[in-house]
Amino acid sequence: MVANLNTIIISRTDGIGDVVLTLPICGIIKKRYPECKILFLGRTYTEPVIQCCEHVDGFLNADELSVEELKKIHADAIIHVFPKREIARMAKEAGIKIRIGTTNRIFHWGTVNKMVRLSRKNSSLHEAQLNCKLLIPLGINILPNLQELAEYMGFTRLPSLNNSWHSVIEKDKIKVILHPKSNKNGREWSLDNYTKLIKLMPPEKFQIFVSGSDAEHEILKQWTSVLPPHVVDISGKLSLPEFISFISRADFLIAAGTGPLHLAAAIGIGAIGIFPPIKPINPSRWQPIGRRAEFLCIYKECSACRQIPQNCLCMDEISAQQVFSLINK
Secondary structure: OOOOEEEEEEOOOOOHHHHHHHHHHHHHHHHHHOEEEEEEEEEEHHHHHHHHOOOOOOOEHHHHHOHHHHHHHHOOOEOOOOOOHHHHHHHOOOOOOEEEEEEEOOOOHHHEEEEEOOOOOOOOOHHHHHHHOOOOOHOOOOOHHHHHHHHHHHHHHOOOOOOOHOOOOOOOOOOEEEEEEOOOOOOOOOOOHHHHHHHHHOOOOOOOEOOHHHHHHHHHHHHOOOOOOOOEEOOOOHHHHHHHHHHHOOEEEEOOHHHHHHHHHOOOOOEEEEEOOOOOHHHHHHOOOOOOOEEEEEOOOHHHHHHHHHHOOHHHOOOHHHHHHHHHO
């Protein structure tokens, strides 16, 4: 163990899914150092996600960060889970005693004093397991499996849902959220396959919701306008805290490797991820972590994945019936 660890900053300033998969290390740290205060440094839009974790004691806004603010915190350590040159520089200038980062960022050689040899791109480990490697300088040298990592998630402080949404949800039906788009961040299952899946779910048994951002609402509205009446379009209508709460009231969420998929898995509902086989975006690196999380992937060699990604059909070879079978299971 490392002596005098009173405050630790976890720095992860990228997307929602990345943040969710970083939360287990907060639980691992709390188990080893229960009196330690954990502050999570993230982007403004990820704050509602971070606030859901019982292991995090406070949020630091990376979009408003300054050296002066870091100095006032008197942190004992910072872990640069997502390397950012400017944050690494500020952490050093603020005099944070233990500054942990990977060796494969050149700027870390002048700003980090506890370096971990780690290559995410070439590793066979899951993203959440790779994050655990950064705990070694804190005297925590463990590599939990994915089931164990789910127990460290601590995603329990869920926000409340506006009462107006309660009347939309039919309690006597199985509620399934479809999240077809990925904010242009990854491969997607086709809308044609989502349509086929909807046809497999009878309206007397299922209530279906289509989710997405404001921008995705515009992309999807032509498709959603011709869907059956038991499909409710909620895209662009919920804030992130409301969406998190809405997910917690559903039974399943189906998506590619996006943030909402990882939120659903962390909350504990049936999260079904649809993935391509190509590294580093395959399920071995990014599958959802949760007690009811599942994924589907067609494992094959696919040259089109790299050469012409938009022509890749690996994900669309996964049938609607395969997804429906997981829902029934």
